[in-house]
Amino acid sequence: MQMIGLLCAFTLCAETSSAQEQLAPLEQSRILLRAFSFDRALLDRDRDGLVIAFLYANDSSESRAMRLAFEQLGADGIRNLPVNTIAIRFESVSVLLESIDTEAITAIYVPESLAPALSSILQVTRARGLPSLGSGRALVEQGVSMGAFVSETGAKLIVNRRSMQIENIDLPAQVLAIAEVIR
Helix, strand or coil: CHHHHHHHHHCCCCCEECCCCEECHHHHHHHHHHHHHCCCCHHHHCCCCEEEEEEECCCCHHHHHHHHHHHHHCCCCECCECEEEEEEECCCHHHHHHHHHHHCCCEEEECHHHHHHHHHHHHHHHHHCCCEEECCHHHHHCCCCEEEEEECCEEEEEEEHHHHHHCCCCCCHHHHHHCEEEC
16 A cells, blocks of 8 residues: 555656746655655664755755745654755855754755756765755756656656665665666
8 A cells, every 4th residue: 555655656747837847846845755755774864854955056946945845745754753954055065064064964955056066066965975856857867866857647756876875875676666767
């Protein structure tokens, strides 16, 4: 029964944002939080709960909508762990590292607007073993661990297998079977 719910959650009819043909924040967050709930390494990595940093460049509006959606859907927690969010302006690697330490960040969400700084952000997530989440397919193809996008059949989870291994995300085969997997 749980796998039927998983299939429904990952193959929802997509509500898209017309400006970018991207999933709406609520749909993206639903898929990404559901994927996190199946991560076998979650309890080892995040014993006190998830603290997801939503990065932004100059304008926090892109990350603000996602952050609010994660807060709404994560209000009940994941696997008995609380889900908290924080907005962080990405200025440099050193500022990001300091924020990770002071705020006890356990995952990082990267919006499309930060694609030019992605290699620097991924150096941090990989060095710290923090899961990286992206706002769409292109970021996952470039190395972010997980994202959600609109496919021909609706909303879909996309994962970067190599990045997941580096960032210590362990999803079961049943989840990977219904996700698009970048190798």
